[in-house]
Amino acid sequence: MDSTAWDARYAMDQLAWGAEPNRFVAAEFTGLPPGRALLGAGEGRNAIWLAHQGWTITAVDFSPVAVNRARKLATADGVEVTWIVADVADFQPDLGGFDAVLVAYLHLPAVALARAATALAPGGWIVVVGHDVASAGAGVGGPQDPAILYTPQRIVAELPGLTVRTAEQVRRPVQTDHGTADAIDTLVVAVQPAHGEGRRR
Secondary structure (H helix, E strand, O other): OOHHHHHHHHOOOOOOOOOOOOHHHHHHHOOOOOOEEEEEOOOOHHHHHHHHOOOEEEEEEOOHHHHHHHHHHHHHHOOOOEEEEOOOOOOOOOOOOEEEEEEEOOOOOHHHHHHHHOOEEEEEEEEEEEEEHHHOOOOOOOOOOOOOOEOHHHHHHOOOOOEEEEEEEEEEEEEEOOEEEEEEEEEEEEEOOEOOEOOOO
């Protein structure tokens, strides 16, 4: 989908993904000392939650409608976020400028994911979560093209030089027309080494 299609989706009255942070984002960032974080904006749910945890957030999205909605939600919630309208696939982050990078359900080209990792400061964390290839055809949402879906091995291969802390398939219950079903996601957490170790939880 291009930015125009996402604009139309984000223009709906209801939030596309709800207001709460993604469960894996909340689990992985809880306990991390806050710092500077870079992530995809969407409608702002993860960015706003992280800002409430004390993080300084830069959030990027190519949909101006999404960014405008996220900005309004952040203002209403009383938190500050730096919002940038840009395509994350082409965005050039500051090298070593962030203590954490979050790639949540952004099925990026390998070069873009590797570029995102270069934004990590020494000791910084990258958290990548997205639809796993095993979810194709399962009827629980997300893209169905295996070529763009994740596997833990594929994501790890795109993050050379980082110390991998987690690389696994995870399940996420979602509501479907036939009741609750498990979506299958890939979750990878890796750290930019700093004198042999990363930021402490």
